[in-house]
Amino acid sequence: MSRGFISLPDTPVYVLADATVPAAVLPPEAARGAVEGLVRCDIHVARGRITRIVPQGGGPDAPSEASAVPVRIDLDGGIVLPRLVDVHTHLDKGHIWPRSPNPDGTFMGALHSAGRDRVAFWSAEDVAARMDFSLRAAFAHGTCAVRTHLDSLGPQTAISWPVFAEMREAWKGRITLQATALFTCDIVTNDEPQFRDIVSTVARHGGVLGGVTFLGAAPDAALDLALDRIFMAAAANGLDLDFHVDESDAPEARSLERIADAALRHRFQGRILAGHCCSLALQDEADAARVIDKLGEAGIAVVSLPMCNMYLQDRRPGRTPRWRGVAPLHELKAAGVPVMVASDNTRDPFYAYGDLDMIEVFREATRIAHLDHSDDNWIAAVTTTPAAVMRLADAGRLSEGGAADFILTRARSWTELLARPQADRVVVVGGRTIDETLPDYRELDRLVAAQQEGQQDR
Numbered sequence: 001m002s003r004g005f006i007s008l009p010d011t012p013v014y015v016l017a018d019a020t021v022p023a024a025v026l027p028p029e030a031a032r033g034a035v036e037g038l039v040r041c042d043i044h045v046a047r048g049r050i051t052r053i054v055p056q057g058g059g060p061d062a063p064s065e066a067s068a069v070p071v072r073i074d075l076d077g078g079i080v081l082p083r084l085v086d087v088h089t090h091l092d093k094g095h096i097w098p099r100s101p102n103p104d105g106t107f108m109g110a111l112h113s114a115g116r117d118r119v120a121f122w123s124a125e126d127v128a129a130r131m132d133f134s135l136r137a138a139f140a141h142g143t144c145a146v147r148t149h150l151d152s153l154g155p156q157t158a159i160s161w162p163v164f165a166e167m168r169e170a171w172k173g174r175i176t177l178q179a180t181a182l183f184t185c186d187i188v189t190n191d192e193p194q195f196r197d198i199v200s201t202v203a204r205h206g207g208v209l210g211g212v213t214f215l216g217a218a219p220d221a222a223l224d225l226a227l228d229r230i231f232m233a234a235a236a237n238g239l240d241l242d243f244h245v246d247e248s249d250a251p252e253a254r255s256l257e258r259i260a261d262a263a264l265r266h267r268f269q270g271r272i273l274a275g276h277c278c279s280l281a282l283q284d285e286a287d288a289a290r291v292i293d294k295l296g297e298a299g300i301a302v303v304s305l306p307m308c309n310m311y312l313q314d315r316r317p318g319r320t321p322r323w324r325g326v327a328p329l330h331e332l333k334a335a336g337v338p339v340m341v342a343s344d345n346t347r348d349p350f351y352a353y354g355d356l357d358m359i360e361v362f363r364e365a366t367r368i369a370h371l372d373h374s375d376d377n378w379i380a381a382v383t384t385t386p387a388a389v390m391r392l393a394d395a396g397r398l399s400e401g402g403a404a405d406f407i408l409t410r411a412r413s414w415t416e417l418l419a420r421p422q423a424d425r426v427v428v429v430g431g432r433t434i435d436e437t438l439p440d441y442r443e444l445d446r447l448v449a450a451q452q453e454g455q456q457d458r
Ligand SMILES: Nc1ccnc(=O)[nH]1
Pocket: 090, 093, 244, 247, 308, 344, 345, 350
């Protein structure tokens, strides 16, 4: 079954004719002549791969396929995107909302509610069922790669990482999966055996090392010591880093600069991603400029999570929120810092909504962070930039020889793309349309029912 506006013919060779493609996802030679960051072209496909990308109506038909006259699918100017990259998610928390909602919509409410749910219910079976549900939604929406944080605290580390490893295998060829350990940095200095266990688990599973740096008051020497140990462990094991940073409205939350200092101090060679960085937007301009310069020097990339930040930040009962909660993406980008946006949480206490739909994330990010009236290459924030952070050379772009993976839409321009949710998009993987049926929430009811029975037994 498909929700899509078009069904592709069941032939191995075809041309997506008169496609509109963002220049940002094309190689430079195919991106020439872009208007508002968009190029009209024909995309030739054979046996699951892109064979040629030529100017619209201009190029000869695929010469390598001379024996087969390619079927032409006229897209009439419809935008074609590569499948999108979701670099910051929490698949282990997803969809616990029905049994553990956020009581008041605040960050502290989220922390407590999710923490209680984890301790009570996160068996391997529970985590696996919710992860798989989330990945089916992501796949149906047109996502090709997902990085998830995994709460790596106490006994959960030994439960969630093997489940993740199974999921990565099961989803191979459909979605590329990566995981990052999420733990509070005080563990590093206060519970060294636990930290060593986290590092060895991450190394064994080919994961990314992370941690959440303190949210409120200016961090002291303890944070620097913790960061030193995290950077040394990452260097010793060849791991990349991915932190939760300053997710708060406190301008005195300054751990981002400490991370940049640590990266420079250690001359760290791996990739570093900093997530959230909300409070950077509230620092005075001189301070923010200094921090942003240091990020550039240290080669740190930033991912903003606009939907979750708008939900949690500046929430107080009876008071309308005044600020949007997002990192200063324009300033970061102008300084050459790689910036991206991602889903973050989905239907859990940190965010009541969300469906791992990167079209939704890009559309919401455009509105929340004013990505419009600006550079016309912001689509890189959900395609090539996160792909580079994840070291996925071919993801998030369309190129000759690359996989024939696409999101086809009826929209011909950015305004047509972003005005509607693109519910009739067509997702193509390996040259073929996929089943875009979204998983039914009802199948998760048993997880809530099991929990209620468990509570009655107690
Ligand atoms: N925004 C978030 C912070 C920490 N943990 C989460 O799951 N989400």
